[in-house]
Amino acid sequence: MESDSFAIRKKILDLTREFYAVAHKPAAFKKGDKIRYAGRVFDDKELTSLVDASLDFWLTAGRYSLRFEKELAAYMGHKHALFVNSGSSANLVALSALTSPLFGQRRIKPGDEVITCATSFPTTVNPILQNGAVPVFLDAEVDTCNMDLTHLEEALTSKTKAVMVAHTLGNPFDLDKLSSFCKEHSLFLVEDCCDALGAKWDNKMVGTFGDVATLSFYPAHHITTGEGGAVLTSSALIKRAAESMRDWGRDCWCAPGEENTCSKRFGWKLGDLPFGYDHKYTYSHIGYNLKATDMQAAVGCEQLKKADAFVAARRKNHAYLLKALSSSFGSCFIMPRSLAKANPSPFGFVLTVRDDAGFTRDELTACLEKAGIATRLVFAGNITKQPAYKNKQFRVVGELTGSDTIMNNTFWFGVYPGLEKASLDFIIGTIGSFVKSRQKK
Numbered sequence: 001m002e003s004d005s006f007a008i009r010k011k012i013l014d015l016t017r018e019f020y021a022v023a024h025k026p027a028a029f030k031k032g033d034k035i036r037y038a039g040r041v042f043d044d045k046e047l048t049s050l051v052d053a054s055l056d057f058w059l060t061a062g063r064y065s066l067r068f069e070k071e072l073a074a075y076m077g078h079k080h081a082l083f084v085n086s087g088s089s090a091n092l093v094a095l096s097a098l099t100s101p102l103f104g105q106r107r108i109k110p111g112d113e114v115i116t117c118a119t120s121f122p123t124t125v126n127p128i129l130q131n132g133a134v135p136v137f138l139d140a141e142v143d144t145c146n147m148d149l150t151h152l153e154e155a156l157t158s159k160t161k162a163v164m165v166a167h168t169l170g171n172p173f174d175l176d177k178l179s180s181f182c183k184e185h186s187l188f189l190v191e192d193c194c195d196a197l198g199a200k201w202d203n204k205m206v207g208t209f210g211d212v213a214t215l216s217f218y219p220a221h222h223i224t225t226g227e228g229g230a231v232l233t234s235s236a237l238i239k240r241a242a243e244s245m246r247d248w249g250r251d252c253w254c255a256p257g258e259e260n261t262c263s264k265r266f267g268w269k270l271g272d273l274p275f276g277y278d279h280k281y282t283y284s285h286i287g288y289n290l291k292a293t294d295m296q297a298a299v300g301c302e303q304l305k306k307a308d309a310f311v312a313a314r315r316k317n318h319a320y321l322l323k324a325l326s327s328s329f330g331s332c333f334i335m336p337r338s339l340a341k342a343n344p345s346p347f348g349f350v351l352t353v354r355d356d357a358g359f360t361r362d363e364l365t366a367c368l369e370k371a372g373i374a375t376r377l378v379f380a381g382n383i384t385k386q387p388a389y390k391n392k393q394f395r396v397v398g399e400l401t402g403s404d405t406i407m408n409n410t411f412w413f414g415v416y417p418g419l420e421k422a423s424l425d426f427i428i429g430t431i432g433s434f435v436k437s438r439q440k441k
């Protein structure tokens with residue numbers, strides 16, 4: 001029976017490989033093809049791994065999830081990785097974990113303040129609000145798109161408990177400054193690395209400088225599991241709180257399908273519950289269920305093996321575009337900048353149209369979109385101007401002029417490993433023709 005199922009599984013996986021070659025093998029770029037800003041890059045390995053997991057029909061977290069978490073933690077240089085169902089969930093779990101009573105006086109309570117950047121992806125900021133804390137917005141630098149640290153000290157009050165900020169589009173922020181500021185004032189540092197897998201600061205992985213880091217595995221990102229994300233930490237306490245937040249708020253830490261790993265499942269006395277109340281049904285946090293499935297993890301295991309190659313391809317594409325665009329069009333654009341100790345793992349290529357360029361950002365993006373080149377804005381721009389945040393409680397320290405410029409003048413396009421040299425040349429050529437047509441007027 002078992003050998004039958006093994007043989008059939010093998011046949012199915014062999015057929016899956018064949019299917020990949022017929023249905024999914026990427027074709028070379030031809031003029032007229034759409035140039036996406038990002039996209040999943042995969043081969044028969046991801047497809048067979050996914051099918052293999054589906055044949056287990058375990059459905060929730062299982063053998064692949066455990067493996068993915070272990071390998072991801074090792075890749076990132078952390079002790080623990082928790083697989084969740086999105087990068088947004090990872091941010092929610094990470095920040096919510098820091099509200100845990102496990103942290104005593106350090107914990108983030110309603111009304112406490114968390115410093116963040118006004119140019120953000122919304123779900124970097126939302127967990128602060130969702131936990132009843134107050135975002136304190138600092139401006140962004142136009143050329144790095146990262147938080148401007150000029151007014152960092154001014155942002156600090158007795159209520160400040162944490163800094164939660166992203167390495168925008170894979171470009172590391174100043175980790176020396178921000179992590180020493182956090183250490184000096186006993187603040188938690190949450191590094192949103194959703195766009196930054198593989199980026200390094202001083203030769204060390206970003207995400208390992210703060211207390212907790214997050215990743216997204218949405219298909220646009222460096223590696224994908226479809227929907228998916230992860231929380232990374234080397235703190236046993238943060239891991240404990242984050243796992244509880246992810247898994248319904250429960251006190252028990254048994255993996256799905258396991259029980260009694262604490263060896264006293266019916267021997268706890270917690271809260272006002274009677275002695276021996278089943279630990280599996282004892283809740284120490286107001287939690288969620290943000291777990292992902294084994295099928296997603298199965299794809300992640302194969303993608304992770306390719307992470308270094310993906311990051312290298314992104315860096316190569318970015319360098320190629322930077323060389324071509326800055327030598328010819330530096331007078332029209334503010335070019336992307338990274339700090340001396342930063343080795344970005346670019347999510348995209350960012351350009352800011354100068355006010356005196358002779359054209360606007362929107363005119364240029366309209367031209368690129370018409371040519372089939374997908375463009376994106378730097379997320380929420382100045383998030384304080386977004387409708388959802390209008391009547392929310394937040395503080396702004398300094399002026400948000402950089403964020404306004406990013407909102408009005410900045411955009412980005414793809415550098416993902418699926419782009420060939422021909423696509424990059426087409427992007428460069430299209431920008432070049434547009435700029436020349438405007439300069440003639």
Ligand SMILES: Cc1ncc(COP(=O)(O)O)c(C=O)c1O
Pocket residue numbers: 086087088089091121123124166192194195216217218228229
């Ligand atoms: C910086 C940043 N944080 C968080 C997220 C959310 O990730 P997800 O789409 O997986 O929820 C994104 C999404 O792209 C992001 O760019």
